[in-house]
Every structure is written in structure tokens, then in C-alpha cells.
Amino acid sequence: MEVRAGCPDWASVYLRHRNGSNKTAHTKLGTTLDLTLKEARTKARQLKAAIALGADPQADARQRKAVPTWNAFFTESYLPHAKQAKRTWKNDADMHRLRLGPRFGATPINRITRQEVQQFHNELREDGLAPATADHHLKLLRHALNLAVDWGMLQVNPAAKVKQFNSENLVERYLSDEEFKRLMRVLRDHENRPMACIVLWLLATGARSGEAKAATWDDIARDQTVWTIRSEHSKSKKRRAVPLNDIARSVLQEIRASGCTSGHLFVGKRGPYKYLSKNWERICEEADLQGLRLHDLRHNYASMLVNSGHSLYEVQQALGHSDPKVTMRYSHLSKESLQGAANSAGDRIKAAMAE
Structure with missing residues (x-):
């Protein structure tokens, strides 16, 4: 062992030994503040035994220092x-x-x-x-x-077994008939026409806002019946074709009439839209809509399809979901539809009883 004075009150204790390259090395055992002479000798014997079995204390120390924050x-x-x-x-x-x-x-x-x-x-x-x-x-x-x-920088992931909350996050906001009418009135007369157009587009296609912001005229078929969402703009990273209904085509006609016939579809005063939240909040205030997120327009599009009698498979294809389980959260049925289904069963029972 070797003792090196650090100050008048304490000293550092080292073990002098040969390293893997057969050169003299010094490994710190501790200080006289935290080790007694007996403890230092015990620690030195243990370290010598480990070195004899092939351990390299200095290499271990270098590896610890090499681990990044x-x-x-x-x-x-x-x-x-x-x-x-x-x-x-x-x-x-x-x-x-x-x-x-x-x-x-x-x-x-x-x-x-x-x-x-x-x-x-x-x-x-x-x-x-x-x-x-x-x-x-x-x-x-x-x-x-x-x-x-x-990458060999870590042996065990400490976050691997920490459980997620796994909240279903199924808070969905569906528009009542009256709310829907108020929103349509605001969009029809809204002074910010590009923003009104993008909201109508989302309602008419069920697209995500990021997909709409990235849309260009090159993505629209010549006859304006199909919008192709490129893989780099799709959440699933898959190219998909979205059929355009009359409302979506009317949005395209309004944009063309404004003089925008190339580049991005939805262009504000400062160029293609990057953020929509502030403009969306103003529209909701004018339409007196509480707690309606822009993404809820996608929920409402799916709801309109399901309530019109379309199958979940059709809804899945329209929304671009690869997993049908994801589509289930969009399969909202209105009370009226459920009541109609219940009434149809009741009518059949009545008819059978009357025979």
C-alpha cells in the first residue's frame, strides 16, 4: 500500500500493483477519513485477489468515466x-x-x-x-x-419495466346538430378564408391536420376526385388515397378562385400553415363551441360515416388505420341510430306477435 498526504488532517490510500500491460499502476482505496488501517489492508487484499483473477481496476474506472450524462x-x-x-x-x-x-x-x-x-x-x-x-x-x-x-453504452435499461399509465385517452367531443349548424355558419362567413377552408377540408375528409397542412396541388388528381397523401406525411408512413366529396371539391374551387393554383393548398398571409391552434380557438369562440379540439373533426367525420350505415372496415380504410382496433374508438353511434336499431327489433317482434 501507499499513503499520500492530501492535507495535514488526512491522506489518500493507494494500492500499487501491475496492470494488464505489466506496468506499475496505482488504484485508490480511499482516504484515512473513511478507512481504518485494518479496513485498508482488507480492501487491498481483496483488490489484489481480483487483479490476480484478471480484473483491471483502472480500465473499469476509465469505463465509468466514459459513460455520458x-x-x-x-x-x-x-x-x-x-x-x-x-x-x-x-x-x-x-x-x-x-x-x-x-x-x-x-x-x-x-x-x-x-x-x-x-x-x-x-x-x-x-x-x-x-x-x-x-x-x-x-x-x-x-x-x-x-x-x-x-450501442453498448449501457448494460440494463432502468426504464424497461416501468409501467405506463396506459390511459385510453378516449375523450372525444362530438358535435350536436345545433353545434354543427353554428360551426357551419361561422365557416361560411369567416373572414379568414384559408382557415375556414382547412377546417371544412378536415371535416370533409377526416384527415389529420398535419396531412392537410402538407397537402399540395400536385397531390390532387386532375379531375379533383382523389387526394393522395404521401407516405412522408402519413402517420402510418404509408401512401393512401382519399376520395373527395362535394364539400372537399368546393374547397378546392374556392382556393382556385382566390388565385392559389400551385404549391400548398392551404396558405395563410405568411405562407403555408404551420400552426392552426390560435385561428381554431377564434373559430370556436365565434361558434360558441366549448372543448372542441381540431382533431375532434376527425372523430366527427368517422361518426358521420358510421351513423350513415358504413361498416367499420370502410371507416378504417377512410381514416387510413392499419389496425381495426384503432378504428373502434371512432365507431361512435348516435343515440338516434341506436334507438332506431332497437325500434327495428321491436317492430319485428310486434309483427311476429300479431300473426
Whole structure:
């Protein structure tokens, strides 16, 4: 052993030994503040035995120092990969900037524990985030650390067994007949015609807002009967064709009449739309619609199809779902339709009883 004075009150204790290259090396055992002479000798004997069996304390120390912090791993390894592999990488960057970075940023990724991940997940809910939003943060952490395991930077993913809240997130807002009429009146006379057109388009096609914002005239068939959503703009990453009804075609006619015949379909004062939330909030205020999200227009489109007697398979194809289970959440049936179905069964019973 070797003792090196650090200051008048304490010293560091090292074990001098030969490393794997047969060179003299020194491995720190501790200080005289936390080790007695007996404990230091015991620790030295244990370390010598480990070295004799092939252990390399200095290599282990170098490996520990080489493990990046969460901030370094996310910005230098994960994010460059995500930019190539995910269209939603900006959402990942925002979650890191707002919550994951402040919580785990200075922690080496191999020192993030399952308990810390679980606590972080729970605190997101306590801070008022929706269950689905809290789960998005957990899924990002889990996915990123899975990649760290794949890349040999981490042995075990601490987030692997942390359970999601798995909220069904089935809060759907359907328009009553009166609400629907109010919305139509506002859209008919609204001064922001490009925004009114995009809302009508979403109602008439059941498309996602991102798909509509990315739509161009090149995606519209010459006879204006089909809109092709390119794979890079589709959530499923699959190309799909959307048949256009009379309302959708009337939107195209209005856009053409305004002089916009090339480039993106929906163009505001500052160019193609990037954000719709503020304009959508104004429309809802004018139509006196409470709690209606822009995505709810997709729910209402599916509801109109189902209530008109179309099968779930047809709805699935219209919405572009690869899994029919996803379509089930859009298979809303109005009370009137259910009552009509019940009445038809009752009428048949009555007819049989009368014979």
C-alpha cells in the first residue's frame, strides 16, 4: 500500500500493483477519513485477489468515466439518430428541454435508476400532465436508453419495466346538430378564408391536420376526385388515397378562385400553415363551441360515416388505420341510430306477435 498526504488532517490510500500491460499502476482505496488501517489492508487484499483473477481496476474506472450524462447522450447520440429516423424528433427535443433534461441531465445514464424513472413518471401526473403525455415522456426515455443498450453504452435499461399509465385517452367531443349548424355558419362567413377552408377540408375528409397542412396541388388528381397523401406525411408512413366529396371539391374551387393554383393548398398571409391552434380557438369562440379540439373533426367525420350505415372496415380504410382496433374508438353511434336499431327489433317482434 501507499499513503499520500492530501492535507495535514488526512491522506489518500493507494494500492500499487501491475496492470494488464505489466506496468506499475496505482488504484485508490480511499482516504484515512473513511478507512481504518485494518479496513485498508482488507480492501487491498481483496483488490489484489481480483487483479490476480484478471480484473483491471483502472480500465473499469476509465469505463465509468466514459459513460455520458443524459444531456450528453441525448444531444450527441440520440438526437442525431432521431433526426434521421423520426419525423417527430422535434417533439422529443422539446420533452428533453422542458422536463427530461432538467431532471436527468447531469446524471450518467448508467446511474439512472428504475426508482428515479418511476418517481419522475408519477410526478408528471402530479404536475397536471395528462396520462398520455406522461407516458410519452416515459416512452422517449425508454426508447433512448434501449438504443444506449444496443450501442453498448449501457448494460440494463432502468426504464424497461416501468409501467405506463396506459390511459385510453378516449375523450372525444362530438358535435350536436345545433353545434354543427353554428360551426357551419361561422365557416361560411369567416373572414379568414384559408382557415375556414382547412377546417371544412378536415371535416370533409377526416384527415389529420398535419396531412392537410402538407397537402399540395400536385397531390390532387386532375379531375379533383382523389387526394393522395404521401407516405412522408402519413402517420402510418404509408401512401393512401382519399376520395373527395362535394364539400372537399368546393374547397378546392374556392382556393382556385382566390388565385392559389400551385404549391400548398392551404396558405395563410405568411405562407403555408404551420400552426392552426390560435385561428381554431377564434373559430370556436365565434361558434360558441366549448372543448372542441381540431382533431375532434376527425372523430366527427368517422361518426358521420358510421351513423350513415358504413361498416367499420370502410371507416378504417377512410381514416387510413392499419389496425381495426384503432378504428373502434371512432365507431361512435348516435343515440338516434341506436334507438332506431332497437325500434327495428321491436317492430319485428310486434309483427311476429300479431300473426
